Amino acid sequence: FNLPLLSLIHSGSVKMKDKLKIDLSPDRRHAVVEVEDVSLSAKLVDLPCVIGSLKTLDKKTFYKTADISQNVRKKRFRKTKKKTADFKQIEEITFTEYIDSPDVEKEVKRLLCSDAEAVSARWEVIADDETKEIESQGCIPGFPISPGMSGYKQEYDMLPEMFSDSSNEEEEEEEEEEEDDDEDDEDEDEEEEEEEVEEDDSEEALERELQAKIFECSQYETKESVNSIVVEIQKHIHYKEKKLQLIQSKAQRQKDLIRKVENLTLKSHLHSVLERLKIQEKQKNDQVRSMFLS
Numbered sequence: 001f002n003l004p005l006l007s008l009i010h011s012g013s014v015k016m017k018d019k020l021k022i023d024l025s026p027d028r029r030h031a032v033v034e035v036e037d038v039s040l041s042a043k044l045v046d047l048p049c050v051i052g053s054l055k056t057l058d059k060k061t062f063y064k065t066a067d068i069s070q071n072v073r074k075k076r077f078r079k080t081k082k083k084t085a086d087f088k089q090i091e092e093i094t095f096t097e098y099i100d101s102p103d104v105e106k107e108v109k110r111l112l113c114s115d116a117e118a119v120s121a122r123w124e125v126i127a128d129d130e131t132k133e134i135e136s137q138g139c140i141p142g143f144p145i146s147p148g149m150s151g152y153k154q155e156y157d158m159l160p161e162m163f164s165d166s167s168n169e170e171e172e173e174e175e176e177e178e179e180d181d182d183e184d185d186e187d188e189d190e191e192e193e194e195e196e197v198e199e200d201d202s203e204e205a206l207e208r209e210l211q212a213k214i215f216e217c218s219q220y221e222t223k224e225s226v227n228s229i230v231v232e233i234q235k236h237i238h239y240k241e242k243k244l245q246l247i248q249s250k251a252q253r254q255k256d257l258i259r260k261v262e263n264l265t266l267k268s269h270l271h272s273v274l275e276r277l278k279i280q281e282k283q284k285n286d287q288v289r290s291m292f293l294s
Contacts, residue, residue, distance in 0.1 A: 005035050237288060244284040251277040 008016055021034040022042070031042040053066040254274040261267050 008035070240284055240288045244281065244288065247277055247281045247284060251281065 005020075008019060019036050023032045023034070024044070025031060029044050031044060033040045033042045051068045052064050053068055054062040055065050056062045251274060254270055254277060258267055258270045258274070261270065
């Protein structure tokens with residue numbers, strides 16, 4: 001019935017309405033076509049057309065990214081993957097690059113929170129050109145908002161609320177780190193105490209050995225006993241000098257740390273440690289001198 005139907009449509013005769021009848025179903029997609037008392041099933045589809053997909057960043061400049069066909073019926077013609085943009089036809093690319101870095105984001109939030117809690121803040125706007133000239137600058141004492149930044153007043157007021165969760169998490173992490181540092185410091189202190197106890201024990205052992213040699217020499221005054229006493233005294237002096245050099249190196253390290261540290265509490269602790277080292281250094285010097293004089 002294709003040929004009689006085509007000839008009937010192309011004829012444009014007034015009698016066509018009596019020979020051709022179309023009955024649409026309620027869904028407006030299926031129908032029954034009657035051509036000269038012959039019923040045919042029909043389906044209504046949209047006209048084949050192509051829609052261009054456009055994208056914009058500023059609602060002023062639009063870029064064509066894809067062509068979308070409205071009438072694709074066969075599965076073999078359907079695209080399983082989205083059509084990529086033809087970047088050769090794009091004259092200007094203004095897509096912003098984003099970097100996902102949680103460390104940088106955390107540091108930025110911390111700086112914003114500290115700026116929001118500051119008593120005063122100073123800001124500068126620097127040009128992007130090679131000269132890096134300062135376009136404008138200002139100072140905000142006591143956090144009054146300047147006329148040029150009045151629009152950002154609400155943002156500054158909202159900063160503590162925006163980053164309260166992140167600041168709480170940072171405080172918890174800092175507390176955990178401080179606890180770990182305290183544990184490490186305690187372990188180091190315990191190790192130093194153990195080393196000092198071992199050194200004191202070895203020093204006492206050397207002194208006992210020296211006293212035994214002197215007592216033996218007082219009973220048997222021989223040349224060999226005198227030589228053994230001299231060797232023991234030299235060994236004792238060498239040990240004292242080595243211990244003195246170790247104390248001096250520790251004191252120098254403490255001085256270097258004090259120059260670098262800005263925390264007052266930590267600096268006072270380092271000063272107290274340095275004073276103890278100075279006392280130990282003086283005691284060792286006195287012991288070495290007394291052994292040379294004896």
